[in-house]
Amino acid sequence: MDYLVTALPQILGAFLTTLELTVGAFSLALVLGTAAATMRILPAPVLRALGALYVEVVRNVPLLVILILLVFGFPEAGMTFPLFTCMVLGMGVYAGTYVCEVVRSGILSVNRGEVEAARALGLSIPQIMRLIVLPIAFRNMVQPLANVLISTILSTSLAGSLGVLELTGIASRLQDESAQLLLTFGILGVGYVVITLTAGLSAGRLQRILDRRYSVDTTQRTA
Amino acid sequence: MARSEPALLFDVQGPQGKRRMLLLTVAILLLIGVGIAFALVKLGQNGHLAATPWLTILLPPVSTYLLEGLWMSLLSGLLAGLLAFPLGIVLAILRMSRNRVVRGLARWYIEITRSIPVLLVMYFVQLFLPSIGWRVPVFWQLILPLALYHISMLAEIFRAGVESIPPGQREAAEALGLRPLRIYQQVILPQAIRVVLPSLINQFIRLFKDTSLGYIVTYPELLTRGKVMGDYTGYLFETFVIVGVVYLVVDLVLAAAARALDRRLRAERGGAPRTARTRAGGPSAAGLTITEARS
Numbered sequence A: 001m002d003y004l005v006t007a008l009p010q011i012l013g014a015f016l017t018t019l020e021l022t023v024g025a026f027s028l029a030l031v032l033g034t035a036a037a038t039m040r041i042l043p044a045p046v047l048r049a050l051g052a053l054y055v056e057v058v059r060n061v062p063l064l065v066i067l068i069l070l071v072f073g074f075p076e077a078g079m080t081f082p083l084f085t086c087m088v089l090g091m092g093v094y095a096g097t098y099v100c101e102v103v104r105s106g107i108l109s110v111n112r113g114e115v116e117a118a119r120a121l122g123l124s125i126p127q128i129m130r131l132i133v134l135p136i137a138f139r140n141m142v143q144p145l146a147n148v149l150i151s152t153i154l155s156t157s158l159a160g161s162l163g164v165l166e167l168t169g170i171a172s173r174l175q176d177e178s179a180q181l182l183l184t185f186g187i188l189g190v191g192y193v194v195i196t197l198t199a200g201l202s203a204g205r206l207q208r209i210l211d212r213r214y215s216v217d218t219t220q221r222t223a
Numbered sequence B: 001m002a003r004s005e006p007a008l009l010f011d012v013q014g015p016q017g018k019r020r021m022l023l024l025t026v027a028i029l030l031l032i033g034v035g036i037a038f039a040l041v042k043l044g045q046n047g048h049l050a051a052t053p054w055l056t057i058l059l060p061p062v063s064t065y066l067l068e069g070l071w072m073s074l075l076s077g078l079l080a081g082l083l084a085f086p087l088g089i090v091l092a093i094l095r096m097s098r099n100r101v102v103r104g105l106a107r108w109y110i111e112i113t114r115s116i117p118v119l120l121v122m123y124f125v126q127l128f129l130p131s132i133g134w135r136v137p138v139f140w141q142l143i144l145p146l147a148l149y150h151i152s153m154l155a156e157i158f159r160a161g162v163e164s165i166p167p168g169q170r171e172a173a174e175a176l177g178l179r180p181l182r183i184y185q186q187v188i189l190p191q192a193i194r195v196v197l198p199s200l201i202n203q204f205i206r207l208f209k210d211t212s213l214g215y216i217v218t219y220p221e222l223l224t225r226g227k228v229m230g231d232y233t234g235y236l237f238e239t240f241v242i243v244g245v246v247y248l249v250v251d252l253v254l255a256a257a258a259r260a261l262d263r264r265l266r267a268e269r270g271g272a273p274r275t276a277r278t279r280a281g282g283p284s285a286a287g288l289t290i291t292e293a294r295s
Helices: A002-041 A045-059 A063-076 A083-108 A112-120 A125-155 A157-161 A169-173 A178-222 B002-009 B015-045 B051-058 B060-095 B100-115 B118-131 B138-163 B167-175 B180-217 B222-233 B236-271 B274-280 B283-294
Strands: none
Touching: A002 A045, A002 A083, A002 A125, A002 A169, A002 A178, A045 A083, A045 B015, A063 A083, A063 A157, A063 B180, A063 B222, A063 B236, A083 A125, A083 A157, A112 A125, A125 A157, A125 A178, A125 B100, A157 A169, A157 B118, A169 A178, A169 B118, A178 B100, A178 B118, B051 B060, B051 B222, B051 B236, B060 B100, B060 B138, B060 B180, B060 B222, B060 B236, B100 B138, B118 B138, B118 B180, B138 B180, B167 B180, B180 B222, B180 B236, B222 B236
């Protein structure tokens, strides 16, 4: 009991740190990924190649290598960031490649007929994107984006090995009370399950809401 | 596919559109150029553009040490993969069992391993197991958590593969009087594994990248050795850039292999004469096309 009284506040703090890392990294990933996906569908060969280069290079290097480069390598090159910023930066840039692929295939999954119909009606490309393509594409992106979010949550554990006291890093801090280690690991595991489960369930709910709204739209359109 | 992409949203660009795209390209290139220039100035100021640090890492004593690390990375990835492969098949079969309890347990295992980070499992092996008197060698501290996690990933891949085999295959095998295990072993799995071969290679790429977690348990694979050499030579930046490039090259080669294999499998399916496929129902060809068309 005494152990729990001292450990729980620390674990709770670690839980919050994991959430902060996740929110920071995933937001950055959304921005970078969407920008890269846009570049990859524009009719400009150079931009397409740049987008593809970003995805191919970053995705094929282990995240831990990227993080270590940011933490140990960059300061040597005269670019020092706070530890937390390094983590968010590395994880965001890494997850951004996955977001890019999700967004791109979401957009490409839109039925050509819809786009052609919109063009025949004389809509401009920004209008087509805003009114036709993105609403449809977004529904196809919810589940894959949730998967990216969940792997981002799990990847924040790597920060623990580099000195951030989040849900995984706290394990080594609490290891002194070895008698209670099993309990500690149990709580930490449950912590992760809670976060990932919440993410997965909310994505499911969002999907249902979007589907419902979309089916309303179609009836209005045909009426 | 790749060639039809632009046609989805854009016609062939007119003069105005071309001008706009050119402007956008130049703007973004300028932005990136400024970033690169800034980085180069910073690197130059700190002496990272000189040849010595790079050559120190790239020349024999250090580079052979690092290459041995790459070998150990590949080896640990292969071993974890070899361990996870058969167990993944077993787990996939359990996951599709007709017994509800068995199916439920398999599902739980998969769901839980997929929502807990490998690193936490690693710390569990590293910190908890010794406390109850079980010292796990460093090598297994890396392999065990990786295998436990990738078993689940592989099981899901195999399940997708098995589900892509048309039910007629199983029904035909049952009609022939084969027992369930024989059906899997001789009819379903050979086809399913073929379907998922490219996914298996991609999963191995993930596994290979995950072996970099050896850094955490100080198993002397590529990344750990990179850190050792970086600290020793004092060229941390150069070392980690080179380590990253090595991972990149290996992964790109593997990914290219996956793509080539995928193309070849598709070509085999598409190349088979249509009549033969529908009439004789050549097991591999017929089964595979259906899934590919739907996915």
